[in-house]
Amino acid sequence: MLRLKSKDIKISTGGPLIVILNRLDAEELDLQPLDRLKIKHGRKSVVTAIDISESNNGIKKGQIGLFKEVIKELGIKKQTTLGVLSTTIPHSIEIIRKKLDEKELTKKEIEIIIKDLIDGELTEIELTYFVSACYKKDLSFKETAYLIEAITKHGDKIDFNRKIIADKHCIGGVPNNRTTMLVVPIVTAAGVPMIKTSSRSITSPAGTADTMEVLSNVTFPIEKIVKIIKKINGCIVWGGAIDLAAADEKLIKVRHPLRLDPKGIMLASILSKKLAVNSTHILIDIPIGKTAKITTKKEAMSLKKSFERLGRKIKIKIKVIITDGSQPIGNGIGPNLEAKDILYILRKDPRAPKDLEEKAVHMSDLIFKMTKTKASAREILDSGKAYTQFMKIMEEQEGDPKIIPDSIALGKFEYTMKSSKTGKIKEIDNKVISRISRIAGAPHDKEAGIYLYKKLNQKVKRGEKVMTIYSDSKTKLKYAKSLARKSILIA
Template identity: 55%
Template sequence: MKFKPKILQIATKGPLIAILNKIDVQLLNLSALDRIKIKKKEKRKVVAIDIAYGKKEVSPGEIGLFLDVAEELNIKEDDEVEVSLESKPESLQYIKKKLDKKELSKIEIDKIIKDLLANKLTEIEATYFVAACYINKMSLDESAYLTEAIVKNSGRLKFNKKPIVDKHSIGGLAGNRTTPIIVSIVAAAGLTIPKTSTRSITSPSGTSDTMEVLAPVSHSKEKIMEIVKKTNACMVWGGTLDLASADDKLIQLEKPLSLDPEGFLLASILAKKSAVDSSHILIDIPIGREAKIESKKRAKDLAKKFITLGKKLNMKIKVIITDGSQPIGNGVGPALEAKDILLILQNRNGPEDLKKKAVYMAGLIFEMVGYKNGYKKALEILESGKAYKKMQEIIKEQGGNPNIQPENIKLGIYPYTFRSRTSGKISYISNKLITKLAKSAGAPNNKGAGVYLHKKLNTKINVNEPLFTIYAESKDKLTFALKENLNNVMKIS
């Protein structure tokens, strides 16, 4: 059956969709989300259909094409296209199989990921896969297959060096910006650590958001290879690299209902590491009542799964369970965290908890690849200034100013300091409220926004001492942040 194209000046940037009038849908005996094949000369594309119920949108005899499809098939409005019926993707059978509580094979998971990346699955269909894996937990074999499928069907970086080391924190903790310090220490020792990170998803800053205060983080694969060759390291945003791109799609599907299937968590982390050729990975699981992982039992169970899955994927993995009862570092938000990092690397008065944790983790990475007394080695590299020099090299190669000083980093020009109304000892700090405050103030989009903590757990304080300062880049953002209940951020007993 032939149709006249009507080009809709909008792109889906995802599942491929065309629109038919309800009369044509009835003639073809179709339903919403059924598949049709659109053919123009030798070019063809399979798309899902949506239905127009009025003639104003798409008239009978017309087919509404989003820009993605029109451009791919080089279709113009004065063309004519042929439409035929097409069966639904094979991967839908496998999604239903998982909904039926059955285990998926390597081939079946690979097919689902292939169809996801080729935009053959609608968002509804792909979300069913996420929901199926949330309700019916994936086995470790399935997680391994998912990891391999994500890496196999996406881009990756291959380095002619071994070992390639990396680290990852499960998240859920405000601050905790250990990565730039660890990368600087480890790379200064001659190890290769190409760090691709995300921007913030739910936090006031991701590693890429913080690093972007110091240097650009969006680079091509070729540029990253060059940076790593010169410095042994990089700290870049993975979003422009097509690395583990299926994982990015799955994350977007998880977000509306905050679904986070454990099998996806495992696969997501290890796929991103595999995509940069990592062989030795240190994973940090902070635990606390407001951290992403709240119990030690759950953390230990997750640690075992990471290690077992790592063996299946030929990766050496070490997992540490750390204190997640309060933010790590003083600053929460891109610019404030960048200041903390520079102060520590310059051996100035940076936050001691962040310094100790970063040195501890760098030391463990050294020991994973055969060094003895890793903590001592990491501390020596930091205190000698070699780590700071390495950070300067990385900043320069990524296009930033290597001589930037903590004092040069601009903070929001609208600060508000909350002071103690009583004396005593700080017995509780709310990670969630600190995070919410920093985001309400504008972080991470406003780089200078965030929260600076003047006091930490178990600190003795007097009346009217500063507890924390909120920074915003506009009066409106500060006003919005101040609507939060500031009295609940810290408890004093």
């Protein structure tokens, strides 16, 4: 094994794990550009692709240039000496090739892929081929079940020692739709435990974790999550901070640049995370609409049947609802704007978006029915019990329970689009709305996003406000503004 001194080159690749070797060191290891290199740092190891520096001006002999992703993966805090060695192609590459040939994989083969993934034996490029193969020829029911089992096996599990643990999941595709932050306090206020490990946004203006982070911390170790659940029955935390489904996090990372979401991998991704927290009753929300992720009833029904069949296989009670995804649910889009919506609803503020409120109440009642809990979601919300419970969750998650909606800041630059004619809102394009919000800066800029004043079929007068776009950048606002009229059809 060759020993090389690390050099932080302070550049990010944007994803792939790549290092730079001096030409002389590469020759000693008999390596060419893009060959595989195994790097060891203490107990951690990772397989990367290599690039080669032809002179001593960049990376000197005896050094290894590290991009930010490799430094993060290996947990390197300062300059150190790393062990490096060329590595053979793992058996999982042959298995991935088999899937590329559209052949069905065995339980053992899927187990090998996931183990190599967790052990850092597969590069992101190689993993992307696996995801692409599953897109080309989707996983069968058996393969999906095997993948769920393998991901769960190679991640941490939390045992809360409860007979019932409720959960919910939305497959996405509709801006805001932030029902989790209402369902969790409503359901847990009735004494039903809910451990919600949520995701950050990758392609949307905000994920649940991004919005919850406006109000509290969302990054906790497993031990702290267990304490929170024991004390108040519920939490809303970022799943990526814990290794409950570590393989899934790596699969997500390579799926999204190409917007690939193979059905089998998506199902395994969702259900492996539910198994990891020992969920017993899960409500799945599938929104359908012209500009949602799922566009047809046929596609939604197929997905519904797959969830239900897999639920029986892994012994979890699953109920699937198909909901309206023809427009954003809620008025605000972007972390801070969505957090305002949540507080408006919980505080019974007249500015509360009724569509989001009604959907959350309906979903909570369905969970009560599934878990045979005698409780009314409407009574819990209207009485203030849900708000009190949400304040407890915020406090346990290191937030400020005294926060009010008006104290949540919005972007300092704004543009309000007004209707150019009198008529009705005939269409709202979810994809364009999301794109505008992201161009404005969401989710990384939590103060950026859109506030909608009008929804489908509502009347609008000429000169009346339709939406306001917020941003902390004049340039970003200019680009976002140019798309505004393409997002809503008035006739």
